[in-house]
Amino acid sequence: MDKIRITKETIKNWPKFYALLNDGKVKFDSTGRLRYLHGAPVGDLIQSTINKKEQQIFHESAEEWFDPESQKAKEFNWK
Secondary structure, three states, X not given: OOEEOOOOOOHHHOHHHHHHHHOOOEEEOOOOOXXXXXXXXXXXXXXXXXXXXXXXXXXXXOOOOOOOOOHHHHOXXXX
């Protein structure tokens, strides 16, 4: 299955993440990567299924996740 990375150009296509951005719960770093406030990147979106209306359903991958209470989170540098 394909992976989709949310960018500044495509975030409006993902209403839940766009709302998180507007609410200040995620932001883009200096490289353009969307991140949670503790520094962990928002995972790529992976198509998990297609619903009865033939719409694709995506879920966030957790391959790069780190704990918000971890040392890595405390030391994250936004540059």
